[in-house]
Amino acid sequence: MSRVWNFSAGPAALPEEVLRQAAEEMLDWHGVGIGVMEMSHRSKEFVSIVEQAEADLRELMAVPANYRILFMQGGGLGENAIVPLNLMGEHKVADYVVTGSWSAKSQKEARKYGTVNIAATSEASGYTTVPSMAQWKLSADPAYVFACTNETIGGVEYPFEPDLTQIGRGEVPMVADVSSHILSRPFDVSKYGLLFGGAQKNIGPAGLTIVIVREDLLGKASPHCPSAFDYKTVAEHGSMYNTPPTYAIYIAGLVFQWLKRQGGVPAIEAQNIAKANLLYGYLDGSGFYENRVDRACRSRMNVPFFLKDESLNDAFLAGAREAGLVQLKGHKTVGGMRASIYNAMPLQGVQALVDYLRDFAARHG
Numbered sequence: 001m002s003r004v005w006n007f008s009a010g011p012a013a014l015p016e017e018v019l020r021q022a023a024e025e026m027l028d029w030h031g032v033g034i035g036v037m038e039m040s041h042r043s044k045e046f047v048s049i050v051e052q053a054e055a056d057l058r059e060l061m062a063v064p065a066n067y068r069i070l071f072m073q074g075g076g077l078g079e080n081a082i083v084p085l086n087l088m089g090e091h092k093v094a095d096y097v098v099t100g101s102w103s104a105k106s107q108k109e110a111r112k113y114g115t116v117n118i119a120a121t122s123e124a125s126g127y128t129t130v131p132s133m134a135q136w137k138l139s140a141d142p143a144y145v146f147a148c149t150n151e152t153i154g155g156v157e158y159p160f161e162p163d164l165t166q167i168g169r170g171e172v173p174m175v176a177d178v179s180s181h182i183l184s185r186p187f188d189v190s191k192y193g194l195l196f197g198g199a200q201k202n203i204g205p206a207g208l209t210i211v212i213v214r215e216d217l218l219g220k221a222s223p224h225c226p227s228a229f230d231y232k233t234v235a236e237h238g239s240m241y242n243t244p245p246t247y248a249i250y251i252a253g254l255v256f257q258w259l260k261r262q263g264g265v266p267a268i269e270a271q272n273i274a275k276a277n278l279l280y281g282y283l284d285g286s287g288f289y290e291n292r293v294d295r296a297c298r299s300r301m302n303v304p305f306f307l308k309d310e311s312l313n314d315a316f317l318a319g320a321r322e323a324g325l326v327q328l329k330g331h332k333t334v335g336g337m338r339a340s341i342y343n344a345m346p347l348q349g350v351q352a353l354v355d356y357l358r359d360f361a362a363r364h365g
C-alpha cells in the first residue's frame with residue numbers, strides 16, 4: 001500500500017495514526033465484540049466515546065463552562081439556516097460580514113428567515129482581504145453578527161479574532177463559521193456567542209458538525225425550527241435527541257486524542273505557521289507562481305496559487321499526480337491551484353510539494 005500527499009480542501013486528509021487505530025478497532029472495539037458503527041448510540045460504550053470526545057474538545061479549545069458543545073448534522077451549509085432559525089428571534093435582523101464564497105452563501109441563506117444587513121464586505125477587492133473591525137457598520141439592534149473567519153475557497157483568513165467589544169457592541173453575539181480552521185490555532189471562545197464547523201476539513205469524516213454555543217443563546221428558536229436542529233433540544237439531550245453521526249464522532253474523538261499527543265493547539269499552531277511560511281515563502285520568491293491574497297490575510301490552511309503561465313496547468317497537475325501529490329486543482333470559481341494544508345498534513349508533505357513546485361519551475365521556467 002502506498003499513500004500519497006493529499007491536499008484536498010475537504011473531506012481532507014486524516015492523521016495516519018488515527019486511520020490505523022480505527023482499522024484495528026473496526027471489527028471489535030475494546031473487546032466488546034462489535035465495532036463502533038454497529039453500536040447503539042444509547043449504549044454505555046458509545047456514551048463513553050461521546051463524553052470523552054466532548055471533554056477532549058473542551059480541553060483543547062479551553063471552552064468555558066457556560067458554553068455547550070453540540071455534535072450535530074447538516075454541515076456548514078445546514079448551519080447557515082440553523083443559525084438564523086435559532087438566533088434571529090423576533091426582530092429578525094442579523095448583520096453579516098462578507099469576505100468570500102462561504103460568507104456570501106451564509107448571508108443569502110439567512111435572507112429566507114429575516115432581514116440581513118451587510119456590516120462589511122471585501123467584495124470590491126475580489127475577496128482577497130478582510131475588513132478591519134473599525135470598518136464594520138452594525139445595524140441598530142442585530143440578533144447577531146456573522147463572519148466566516150477562514151474562507152476555504154479564497155484562502156483568506158482573519159488576521160484578528162472578531163471582538164465586538166472593540167467597537168462598543170459587546171452585547172451582540174458574534175457567530176463564526178470556523179469550519180476550515182477550527183483547532184488550527186487558539187480561539188478565545190469567550191469572544192463568541194457561537195462557533196460552528198463541519199468536521200471534514202480539520203477534524204474528521206463528513207457528516208458531523210461541531211457547534212459551540214453560549215448557554216444564554218439556547219431556547220430562542222423560531223417555532224418553525226426543526227426540533228432536531230433546535231440548539232436547546234440538542235443540548236438537553238446531550239447531542240442524542242436523534243441518532244447522532246456515531247462513527248464520525250468516534251473518529252473525531254481519535255483526532256482530538258492525536259492532537260493532544262502532538263501537544264495540543266499551541267503545538268499544532270507552531271507547525272501550521274512553519275508549513276505556511278515554507279509554502280508561501282517559496283511561492284513568493286519563485287517568480288513562476290503567485291498567490292493573490294493580501295499578505296496579512298493569507299490563510300494558513302488553504303493556499304490558492306496560480307502558475308503565471310496558465311497553459312501549463314494540465315502538465316502541472318499530471319506531474320504532481322506522478323510525484324504522489326493529489327487534489328491540487330483550484331476551486332472552479334477561483335481557478336488555478338489550491339493546496340489545503342490542515343493539521344493532519346505534516347511539514348514533510350509541504351516540503352514534498354515545495355520540492356515538486358521547484359522542480360516543475362526549473363523544467364518549464
Ligand SMILES: *Cc1c(COP(=O)(O)O)cnc(C)c1O
Nearest residue numbers: 075076077078102152179180198
Ligand atoms: C466546507 C465549508 C462549508 C460547507 O460545509 P458543508 O459540510 O458542505 O455544508 C461551509 N463553510 C466553510 C468555511 C467551509 O469550509
